[in-house]
Amino acid sequence: MKPQSMLFTIYGEYVRHYGGEIWVGSLTRLMGEFGLSEQAVRAAISRMLKQGWLVSRKVGNRGYYAMSPRGQKRLDEAAARIYRQDSQVWNGTWCMVSYNIPEERRQLRDQLRKELSWMGFGMLSTSTWISPNDLADRVREITVTYEITDYVEIFNCQHLGWSHPGDLVEKCWNIDEMNQAYQEFIEIYRPQYEDILQKIQNGQEIPDNYCFVEKTKLVHEYRKFLFIDPDFPKELLPDVWLAADADQLFQDYYTLLNPCANRFFDSVYEPCPLVEANEVNS
Incomplete structure (x- = not known):
């Protein structure tokens, strides 16, 4: 188990219910239960700080770490899907995302693909992704954050042919x-x-x-x-x-x-x- 991935689990399953913040000493002890060293935990924390998932503060000589607003939103999305309720009746509408991001901005293009995959989109073609769930607002937010609105189009649409919906899923x-x-x-x-x-x-x-x-x-x-x-x-x-x-x-x-x-x-x-x-x- 990778330390950074395990930190997401610890925060999502426990820390978020305890005010969202935890002392690094508590974190290292908890992670130690999985055989992870203090050095490995601190290195993972450092990476998550640089990536914008965590924020930190010092109180006296102790360091405390909490999820950033971005990280908290990711945890909320994950919790909603892990502990999901029964799905409502589907109205037949697909959320479709199409993009044409220049090669010089390929890092953002790759990041968008990761985000779409995380949200559960399937790739219809190289630059067109679909989901049976209404995720348009979430995609809008991501494209604004990454400043790629000029290269992305978002649709709520009906599938008119020719594949059967089940075949389209496959x-x-x-x-x-x-x-x-x-x-x-x-x-x-x-x-x-x-x-x-x-x-x-x-x-x-x-x-x-x-x-x-x-x-x-x-x-x-x-x-x-x-x-x-x-x-x-x-x-x-x-x-x-x-x-x-x-x-x-x-x-x-x-x-x-x-x-x-x-x-x-x-x-x-x-x-x-x-x-x-x-x-x-x-």
């Missing part, structure tokens, strides 16, 4: 790859869930730090589906679709581990003390 997304990923998730985590459930039912005590590690790894792995599954409306799902089974397993295992995992986080987390006006920001 054309733009790798459905077999998604199903295989869900199958692997189920094969890995169902035995773990059943083992822990049996131990608890038998009255066996499960250490809090073990639950913290396992729950965090569970969320960390499940979060990867954000990059491959756009959360298709039911009307577009294939006959064989394992996302619902994987999601139920995730919810059950998460519920089992959550209380003890949170208790361990509570024991390690140290909130920033109240400070006076002479607080030093960095």
Whole structure:
């Protein structure tokens, strides 16, 4: 597990519910539960600061770190998709993004592609991406942020032909790859869930730090589906679709581990003390 990716999981699953800020000493101890060294954690924090995901401040001789507004927005989007509710009835409208970004600005073009992929868009052609979800406002925001509005067009549109909607999904997304990923998730985590459930039912005590590690790894792995599954409306799902089974397993295992995992986080987390006006920001 890469330290930077794990930091996103720690912030998204825990820190955001505790005021959004955490002392670096607490972070290094928490990350140490996964075998990550203090040096590796501090290096990851430094990279996230440079990339604009984190902001920092000093209180006395202690450094505290919080997600930047950009980072917080990313965490909110991820949480909404991980803990998603049942999709509403699809109205048949597609969100389409088309761009023609000059070669001299290819870094921005590559960044836009990453953002579209993160949001769940599928590539219809090299410079045209589609999504069955209404993401026009989010795309507008991204294009304004990257200052590429002159090169991007955004549509809410109807598909008139010729592919069947299900065929269009298979054309733009790798459905077999998604199903295989869900199958692997189920094969890995169902035995773990059943083992822990049996131990608890038998009255066996499960250490809090073990639950913290396992729950965090569970969320960390499940979060990867954000990059491959756009959360298709039911009307577009294939006959064989394992996302619902994987999601139920995730919810059950998460519920089992959550209380003890949170208790361990509570024991390690140290909130920033109240400070006076002479607080030093960095």
